[in-house]
Amino acid sequence: MGELSKAYEPVLVEKKWYGSWLDKKHFVADEKSGKPAYAIVIPPPNVTGMLHMGHVLNNTIQDMLARRSRMDGCEVLWLPGTDHAGIATQVMVEKQLKKEEKKSRHDLGREEFLKRVWVWKEKHGDIIINQLKKLGCSCDWSRERFTMDAEYSRCVQKVFVELYKKGLIYRGKRMVNWCPVSQTALSDEEVEMKPQKGFMYHFKVQVDETPETWLTIATTRPETIPGDTAVAVNPKDPRYAHLIGKHIVRPLPAELPHSQKLIPIVGDEHVDFEFGTGVLKVTPAHDKADFDIGARHKLPLIEVINADGTMNALAGELLAGLDRFKARKVAVELLTEQGVMIEAKPYENNVGFSQRADVPIEPRLSEQWFLKYPAVEESRACVNQQMTFGGKPLEAHLLKEKLDTQPAPNAAIGISDLVGNVNYSTGKMQFHPDRWAKVYDHWLSNIQDWCISRQLWWGHRIPVWSGLLSGASIFSLLGGVLKMAALNGVTPEEFEKTVLTIDGNIISCDLNSLDFACAQLGQCEADHRIIVCSSSEMLGQHLVGIGLDQDPDVLDTWFSSWLWPFATMGWTGDKQVDGQNAMLKKFYPTSDLVTGPDIIFFWVARMIMAGYEFMGEMPFKNVYFTGIIRDKQGRKMSKTLGNSPDPLELIAKYGADALRFGTMRTAPLGQDVLFDEKDVEQGRNFCNKLWNACRFRQLQGACHSSPDPLRHGAHLSPFAKDILWKLDATVSKVRSAYESYHFNEVTQALYDFVWGDFCDWFIESVKSDFQDGCLLQRKEATLETIDFVLHVALRLLHPLTPFITEELWEQLGFSGGTIQFAEWPKTDAKFQAQEFVSAHGQVTACFSAVSKARNLRAEYGIASNKRVRWIFLPTDPSFWADAECDALKTLLNASTLDIQKERDLPKGTPVCLTEIGELALPLEGLVDFAAEQERLNREIAKVVDDLAKTDAKLSNPDFAAKVPPAVLEEHRQRFKNLSMRKAQLEQRLKDLA
RNA sequence: GCGCGAUUAGCUUAGUGGUAGAGCGCGUGCUUCACACGCACGAGGUCACAGGUUCGAACCCUGUAUCGCGCACCA
Structure with a gap:
């Protein structure tokens, strides 16, 4: 053991110890251990990701919790991994492909493209993992998981099949949020509303039946006029109600014959007559609300925008091929040329943006897969949502009281109404800070079905095969394949869960039913629509062999990460097998989850639902929501702003401990963190201080x-x-x-x-x-x-x-x-114990005296390196043994410390009055009497001020009557001390004269 | 529109009812034998505003203002 260096040098120390910890397998969890379990699953960072300050905050907290629990005698599992980040990864590889080979993914084909993604993943996928190691994270790396691992993928497929079988997953043609850049559907959560400056265009249309009547329509999207199939007015609107049933002439596309330009005026309650002109153009194919109106009135759908955001031929010859925003300008020009454009008012409205590609979402009608969320009620109930009654928080024990004291004031309000007003929860799961429970609950009580399909290649492909088969083929091919699968290669469990639909009818997957169904259908020659949903890849291959096609879509990445807390622990979905799984038994439910509130809906809520649905139990007991890391000016960290520091550079410059310490010191519960590199510097300084204390x-x-x-x-x-x-x-x-x-x-x-x-x-x-x-x-x-x-x-x-x-x-x-x-x-x-408590009191008094004395020194302009003589008149001489005096002398940086029992000081010697006694600074003829007088007067003034405040309280009769005794005593003592101090100071002042 | 959060020293903030605390920055003085990534001392705060509750309010209640966030949205 050599001498410690003068300053802490983190680089070698970090390298040495992290390697040693790994070598000794200190982070590996033992599921067979008898110690109490403590488990955290990491929020899996994107496999394409680079460590940013959010990760630093988040993972430092997890590491603190894990290491604390390890020291506290727990068997700790901190399970790490990454997710496959469907869109982000695909886009990244596509960009690389374009740059290096000038090819698109379609040039390569699906299979070859996916190979490239895997190559990329193998090469770069562990960047962020290695960065976490640099931060010191004590994850169990032997259990690192990736959402596209074969084992994990099987979990995703099983879950899909199970939910499909339950009827919670369905396919439907719906309006979805379409990202024209990524060319995929997105879930509602992936759409971000942003205020946009644009125009509200007013244009007029002629009523065909009464050509003298013109209606004015307000719209922000004139380019969709060719897709209008009606205009709607409120049936209660006296201005327009009489027009319902008549038609207007749609101005675009202009080249169409008159008869094809006529669209009906319909009456619909949705129309707000206060807004705009009270006349709404209805574009069912390109607007969610309009789609609903269209459905109510059985309006036709005209799609005028392509998947990539350009206009198609139905938009008219002058718009076709143009980008939607360019088309908007052209549409305005066309309306102006026709003389129907009235005005364009500058207007700000909220537009949904694709979170990924940062372009406006295009509502688009398409065939997608949806999930009706499972286990919603349990998921709502388990979180520490406060109980409320009439909007006010209600303590559990008061509930009964309420029910007792307010028994149905009248027949209309019964117990059920009362209970209905009480927002009850089991509170088994705790959110920190708990206000997030409210946000969570609100989302959960208003959820829409989740669009889970994505038109991408990178991800878990939907395990559904479909196609048309003739009756004969069903008999000879499908029946054969299924039977073969049942007899060899596919597990009975997988086979049993396979869902077969023929012409919309569900056929049970047992051999007898199959035989029967096949035999029946085999009789007729017509084609039948076959849909097979199965988690068996082998079966899938056979189905492709007989001419069925697998659904081309993949699943939303979150549809895999919502299984993270158990799919990472070897869950199979087979109750028997899982019941024997030591990992799950030991570590599920996990203890704490640490994550950002920005993914409370994307991930946290969905994990809770998946936990209840597939494990019958919540996935974690506590959720800690970190703040969002912002820059000094309070702006979110972002690549485009360039305000996001590279944590690895910070680690290189200051050390990992410094980064961790600095980040944590400024990260209070539930508040956003304004990051400043100074904090990391502070962290480094702290480490150095600690180092030097040890060196000393x-x-x-x-x-x-x-x-x-x-x-x-x-x-x-x-x-x-x-x-x-x-x-x-x-x-x-x-x-x-x-x-x-x-x-x-x-x-x-x-x-x-x-x-x-x-x-x-x-x-x-x-x-x-x-x-x-x-x-x-x-x-x-x-x-x-x-x-x-x-x-x-x-x-x-x-x-x-x-x-x-x-x-x-x-x-x-x-x-x-x-x-x-x-x-x-x-x-x-x-x-x-008493001796420690009283030592603490004495030492506190001593230190506070030292501060006062140092202040006196400074006031007399004595340089801090100059040692001077002090005279000390202790209040309690028995305390001041030689060793204690030496300590005081050191703290005062005194040349000598003379103890006086009796006051004997040269006239005008500056003195500070302290709890331990008087400390005098003999200046030997250098006393500035006026200065000392002034100093004493200043001090007296302050004491008088404090005294007055204390006296005011004490002389208030209510005070003595109502205050707790301890507080009263404290004030009396304060008054006594201040009075004494005042007297002493006045005496010193008198001595000076 | 609905909900949540914030407002304390120049900056970042701690502080759940009893004399306003810290770090940075600033000023002054220090190569004091662990540390200049340091030491000592200092200046700097009507705790956003207005009411209320209380013997007593930065803190609890009501309202207002400003900023931030989330959700929902009307073309």
């Missing part, structure tokens, strides 16, 4: 490997007792901060203790114990106290700053090997 200790000789300061009994100085008291308080603070998920308080408490209490005060106060002539026993007791403090503090710090603490633990020679499994510190009642 090391310079005094070897440490005790299992320190126990209490064995020194009476030789423990008051300063030692005080720091032990403070250490114990810190243990308590840190523990409760962890309990309440206030991680910044963990950090702050440790910072204050190490830097303030330990380094600034304690170490300074005990330096005199190491000087020649000091009592050896005292020195020994102090050294062992330092050892003990470091022994505890390093352990408390370890989850937060794993590298430096492990290094120092070894350097100082503490016993028991790695700090990672050293015991998580507990509070110890011994340190709260």
Whole structure:
């Protein structure tokens, strides 16, 4: 063990220890362990991702929790992995392909393209994983999962088949959010509403039956006019109601014959007569609300926009081929030419944008797969949603009271109404901060079916095969394939779950029913529509062999990650098998989930539903929502703004511990974090401070490997007792901060203790114990106290700053090997014993006296390196043994400290009055009487002010009558102290005259 | 529109009813034998505003303003 370097150098230390931890398999969870389980599943970062500050915050918290629990005697599983990020990854590989080979994915074909994606994944997929390692994350890397792993993919397929069989997954032609750039459907959650500046165009149309009547229509999207199949008015609108049933002449496309331009005027309650002109153009193929109106009135659909956002031939010859935004301008020109354009008012409205591609969504009619969410009620009930009654929070015990005291005031309000008003929950799952429960509940109570299909290639392909087969083929081919599958290759479970639909009728997949159905259909020659949904890939291959096609779409990435908490643990969906799964038994439900609130709907809510649906149990007990990391100006971090620092550069510059510490210190529960590199610098400074405190200790000789300061009994100085008291308080603070998920308080408490209490005060106060002539026993007791403090503090710090603490633990020679499994510190009642409490009081008084004395020095302009003589008149001389005086002398940086029992000071000597006594600064003829007078007067004024405030309270009769006794006593004491102080100060002032 | 959050020193913020705390920045003085990634001292706050509750309010209640976020949206 060499001497510690002058400054902490993180690079080598981090490399050394991370390698060692991996070699020794410290992070590997043992599902057979008898220790209590503690599990976290990582929010899987995108496989294409790079570490950003959000990851740093999120994963530092997870690592803190994992390491804390490991020290606390738990068997810890922190399960890492990545998700396949369908769109992002596909786009990235497509871009690369275009750049390097000038090819599109269609040039390669589906299979070849997917090969390329896998090549890319193998090459770059572990970038972010390695970055997490650099941060120090103690994940069980042996259990790393990827959502496209074969095993994981099987889970996704099984879940699909099961939900399909239950009728929760269905295919339908619907209006969906279409991203014209990615050319895929998106879920509602992937659409972001953004205010857009545009125009509200007013144009007029002629009523065909009464050509003198013109109606004015307001629209923001004139390019969709060719797709209009009606105009709608509110049937209650007196201006227009009489026109219902008549027709108007649609102005575009202009080239159509008159008869094809006529569209009906329909009456629909949806139309708001206050808005616009009260006349609504209805474009059922390109607007959600219009689609519904269209359905109500059986209007035809005219699609005028292509999948890529360009206009098609039905939009008319002048618009066809144009991009939708270019077409908007042209449409306006065309209307103007026709003389029907009235005005274009500047207008701001909210437009849905594709979160991925950042372009406006095009509502588009298409055939998609949808999921009716499962287990919604259980998922709502389990979260700590507060119970409310009439909109007010309601405590559980008050519910009964309410029901008792308010029994149906009248017949119309019964118990059921009352209960209906009570928002009840089991509160088994806790959100931190809990206000997110409300957001979660609101979303869950208003959900629409989830569009789960994506028109992409990279992802889990929908396990459905379909096609037309003649009766004969069904008999000879399909029946054969299914039977063959049932007899060999496909597990009975998979076979049983396979769903076969013939002409819309579900046929059970058992051999008898199959025989019957096939035999029946075999009789007739007509074609039949066959749909097979199965999780068996082998069956799928055979089905392709007989001419059925697999659905080309893949599933939304979130449709795989919602299974993350159990699909990563070897879940199979087979109850028997899963019942024997040691991993699931040990670690499911997991303990904590740490994630950002931005994916509360995408991921958290869906995981909860999947947990209940497929495991019958919630996936985690606590959800901690981090804040969003923003830059100094409060803007979100983004690549385009370039305000997102590279955490790896920060690690290289300051060290991983510094980055972790700095990030955590400024990340309070539930608040966004304004990131400033200064915080990381602060973190580095802290590490260096800790390092040097240990270095200081090391310079005094070897440490005790299992320190126990209490064995020194009476030789423990008051300063030692005080720091032990403070250490114990810190243990308590840190523990409760962890309990309440206030991680910044963990950090702050440790910072204050190490830097303030330990380094600034304690170490300074005990330096005199190491000087020649000091009592050896005292020195020994102090050294062992330092050892003990470091022994505890390093352990408390370890989850937060794993590298430096492990290094120092070894350097100082503490016993028991790695700090990672050293015991998580507990509070110890011994340190709260009377002698410690009173030492704490005495030392606090001493330190506060030192501060006052230093201030006096500074006021007299004495340079801090200049040692001067102090005279001390102690209030309690018995406390001030030589060693204590030496400590005081060191803290004051005094040349000598003369103790006076009787006041004997040269006239006008500046004095500070403190709780421990008077500290006088003899200036030997240099006293500036006027200055001293002024100083005393200033101090008196302040005391008088405080005194007045305290007196005002005490003389209020209500105060004495109503205040708790302890507070009253405190105020009386304060008044007494202030009065005494005032008297003393006035005496000093008199002495001066 | 509905909901949530924030508003405390120049900046970032802690603070759940009893004399307003910290870090950065700023000023002054220090190469004090662990640390200049440091030490000491200092200046700097009508706790957004208006009411209310209370002996007592930064803190609890009501309202207002400003900022941020989420949800829902009317063409």
